[in-house]
Amino acid sequence: MMATGDTWRFYGPEAILIEFGGGKATALRRVASACQAISSHPPNGLRDYVPGFSKLLLIFEPSLRRQLPSRAAEIVNTIISRRTPRIFKPRLHELEVVYDGPDLEFVCEKTGLNLERLIALHSRPLYTVGMLGFSPGFPYLTPLDRRLHLGRRDVPRKWIEPGSVAIGGPHTGIYSIASPGGWHLLGRTNAALFVPENLPEEMFLLAPGDKVRLRPVNEFSISPSASSQK
């Protein structure tokens, strides 16, 4: 059954965008269970899918285009109503973070927090990977403490080191590859979020729905591979 506040719409003739209602935390959980439902019983003709915080994009094969208008409602209902096993337990990752980013001073000034408080607020939540994107393996972590919500930098940086831990708007994230970017840099982790040389199943450290704890350290313990646990 569609819960109150759930909506869906066509996103072009070959895709559907579902938006889950029920508040942020609920929506996030329901996106995760819809993804579980898809991976255990993929709808016929589904080409790919992308979870967002409260949204789920379903992309179908072009050959389904003519049937989609009449089948969409049924497909959506099946996905969002399928019960997921209660034993579903997300993976937990503990990542070490050295808080020495170039924007600490700016963020302290903007938020009125001192450095110690800023680090405490940023490293306290048990974060959920709401979605991955921007770059391969880049996690959008939620919920970021409200006091740390800031707009992007006026001038984006041209080059940001992979592993940089940053905040932007209502999210915190970790740059997974060297790239430009407009978020405020608080620190860095030594965890490798994306290793294109690895086998596919070991290429990405994080998956949507995983839990992440950021642990402030003065310097990294030696092995970054020990940072991930079941």
Place this chain on the structure above:
Amino acid sequence: MTRLALVRIEAVGAGLSLQDRGRRGWLRFGVPPSGAMDSQAALYANRLLQNPPAAPVLELYRLGARLRFLAPALIALAGASVFHSLPSWRTHRVCKEQVLSASEEGPGVWTYLAIPGGFETPTWLGSASENPRAGFSSHLTAGDILFAQENPDPHLPGIGNRFSSPDAYADYQRPPLLRVHAGPQASLFSRSARKLFFETEWKVSADSDRCGYRLDGALVEAPGMEIESEPVLVGSIQIPPGGQPLVTMPDGPTVGGYHKIGVVDPEDLFWLAQSKPGHVIKFRPAEEAPSPSR
């Protein structure tokens, strides 16, 4: 299977990469689909040689590439015609030591060169399509050799001068009005912003690439309200706060926080992809009129 050194790259020109139909199943990790910019032309090149639709083809952007054949081969060309006396939309026989230079400016910007069975390439997450930003790249450079997976010069009866029927190929100089479906935030745009979008004669900006095409012609007023970043589909027409439309292309990011006024119909996206900077493109709401015959 015979692995045969077939092509030596003498110059890469404005852009040269190996592409197939892209990767599927990795969008949720933030990996763009990639794949040929003009998937229809790439498909035609393969079809001319009875290849599987996903056989890796060579994609050329505009001019400057120079390819030396190290063995005789049957090739199929589709997309923009750039090789002297070797038009697109048909097969050609190429001799050993023959050099193909992309030097003739014609309609379109992407050219596809297929060989029987496809090029032999590494794959990343199930696709031969490069994505250098993601670290999936063979970094084609001058001096590199491209290998054939199969005998590149099969003696198939009748295939040596096969060509597409005239209605199969696209005249990139005369694009139709491209169909645009409502995007997730279409209703947040003002009536006048939507009207402006559909009335403007757009041109592809020079500041465009495999990730995204920027459009010149007008500035469309974005809705004031910010939205949370969300999944983005290829073909989405995003309106950043500055107002210059940005159309997501196959190597573009999988999520984003700009308002999407619409999404180009996947069947029409190749017209935009092949549009040269300066050529006019216009859009029409897909819901309003029946699909024009072409």
